[in-house]
Amino acid sequence: MSPSMEPSLNRRKLRLALRHAREQAGLSQREAAERVEWSQSKLIRVETGTVSVSVIDLRALLTLYKVTDQALVQNLEDAARGSKGPSWWSRYHDVVTPQFAQYLGYEGAATSLSTYHPIAVPRHLQTRRYAEALLAPRGVDLDRCQRVVELRMERQQRIFDGPAGPAAAFILDEAAVRRQIGGKAVLAEQLEYLLDLSHRERITVRVLPFEAGANDSTLGSFVLLGFPDDDDLLYLEHAAGSMTGGEDMKLLARYQECFQAITDAALGESESVDLISRIKQDLGAR
Known part of the structure; x- marks a missing residue:
C-alpha cells in the first residue's frame, strides 16, 4: 500500500x-x-x-x-x-462525528457490506431528493443539510462506482419502499434508482415483505462489514452511532444471526424487483 x-x-x-x-x-x-x-x-x-x-x-x-x-x-x-494527511471525508468535518469518521475508514476497507433498514431507504442507496426530504422534518439548517447530502452522494460513488468496491447486500423492509418520503415523485425516483442498482454487479437489493411477520428486524437499522484479514464489524445506525467488533463477539453474532434470519425471510432478488416495480407503477396510477 x-x-x-x-x-x-x-x-x-x-x-x-x-x-x-x-x-x-x-x-x-x-x-x-x-x-x-x-x-x-x-x-x-x-x-x-x-x-x-x-x-x-x-x-x-x-x-x-x-x-x-x-x-x-x-x-x-x-x-x-502514507498514514498522515486528510481522508476523503475530512472536508465534511462539520457534519461527520469522530465515531462516524472511524466507521468510514473501516467501510472503505471492507470486502462485504450487509445492511438492513426497517423505516427508510438506507443512506447508501438514497437519491439526492430523497435524502433532502428525509432530512427536512428534522429542522436541519439548509446549508448543513446540503453538506450531509453531498457526503452521502460521494460515499455512494466511492462504494458503487469504483472497480474494487465491497459485495453489498441490502435488505429493505417493505415499509421503507412504500413510505412516501418527499411525496410520490420523489419516491418514484428513489424506487427507480433501487431498480437500477439491483442490476449492478456486487449489489443485491431485497425486500422483507409485510407478510414475513414478527422477526428480529425489530432490532432496528444496522450495518455489518466483513474483512478477509480482520474481525467483522457491526455499526448501529442511531444518533451517535456505535461500532462493535471482536471486543463483543456475542453482540456481533446476534446481529449476524439477525441478518441471516431477515435474508431467509426476504423476497428473492427477482421477486423484490417485481414488488418495487409494482409499487412504482402504482404511484404513477394514482
Whole structure:
C-alpha cells in the first residue's frame, strides 16, 4: 500500500500488522507501551487505526517486536508515511462525528457490506431528493443539510462506482419502499434508482415483505462489514452511532444471526424487483 493511497487504509494496514507483531512477541499492550515509554492509550490508538504513525515510532515498535524482514519493514514504513494527511471525508468535518469518521475508514476497507433498514431507504442507496426530504422534518439548517447530502452522494460513488468496491447486500423492509418520503415523485425516483442498482454487479437489493411477520428486524437499522484479514464489524445506525467488533463477539453474532434470519425471510432478488416495480407503477396510477 503506497503513501498516495487513502490514509485510513494505510493506518488500517499498520494497525493489523503491529497488533499481529505484538501478539507474536508475546507482549500485552501495557507491556509494549512501557518498553517504548509510551502511554498505553497511545498504543491503543495506533492499534485501532485512529491515529497516524511516524516512521520513528514504527521503527521503535518493530525493533521491540523483533521484526527483521526488510521487505516487510520497508512496506510498513511506506504505509506509515502514507498514514498522515486528510481522508476523503475530512472536508465534511462539520457534519461527520469522530465515531462516524472511524466507521468510514473501516467501510472503505471492507470486502462485504450487509445492511438492513426497517423505516427508510438506507443512506447508501438514497437519491439526492430523497435524502433532502428525509432530512427536512428534522429542522436541519439548509446549508448543513446540503453538506450531509453531498457526503452521502460521494460515499455512494466511492462504494458503487469504483472497480474494487465491497459485495453489498441490502435488505429493505417493505415499509421503507412504500413510505412516501418527499411525496410520490420523489419516491418514484428513489424506487427507480433501487431498480437500477439491483442490476449492478456486487449489489443485491431485497425486500422483507409485510407478510414475513414478527422477526428480529425489530432490532432496528444496522450495518455489518466483513474483512478477509480482520474481525467483522457491526455499526448501529442511531444518533451517535456505535461500532462493535471482536471486543463483543456475542453482540456481533446476534446481529449476524439477525441478518441471516431477515435474508431467509426476504423476497428473492427477482421477486423484490417485481414488488418495487409494482409499487412504482402504482404511484404513477394514482
